[in-house]
Amino acid sequence: MKRRLAALALFALAGAHAATFRGTVSHVSDGDTLWVRTGSAAPVQIRLLDLDAPEKCQAFGAEAGAALRRRVLGETVRVRTRATDDYGRQLARIDHRGDDVGRWLVRNGYAWSAHFHGRSGPYASLEAQARRERRGLWSRAHPEEPRSFRQRHGACT
Secondary structure (H helix, E strand, C coil), X not given: CHHHHHHHHHHHHHCCCCCEEEEEEEEEEECCEEEEECCCCCCEEEEECCEECCCCCCCCHHHHHHHHHHHHCCCEEEEEEEEECCCCCEEEEEEECCEEHHHHHXXXXXXXXXXXXXXXXXXXXXXXXXXXXXXXXXXXXXXXXHHHHHHHHCCCC
């Protein structure tokens, strides 16, 4: 609850549902969820926008989480939020050393580009390239999209 209130306070200060701030990644939950701390405030939970990484208990989920940890854990990042999801997480893009972390994840085969109502997401061409090059999860025979995995098995605990 405190974390959610801290996130809401951040947006109240920004005066909108979107904000940009810098912070340090204090925790990585999985391949598309992390926590960013700004100063002495409680860390803010961030869900990366425009991609979907394998679930922790899904094939290649551990690898996706480990890749995100190696890339950003303990590092300073720039966060650009857009909204809050149903779980109270801030939906955001994260930049690390001038690179969009979501782009990096999809380009290296650690996540799928999100699809919106039948339209390709902004990382679709990077996903196609990773598929052609058989990078990351695309080196496996038949990777299952996280959405399908969650529908069949539920969320990981």
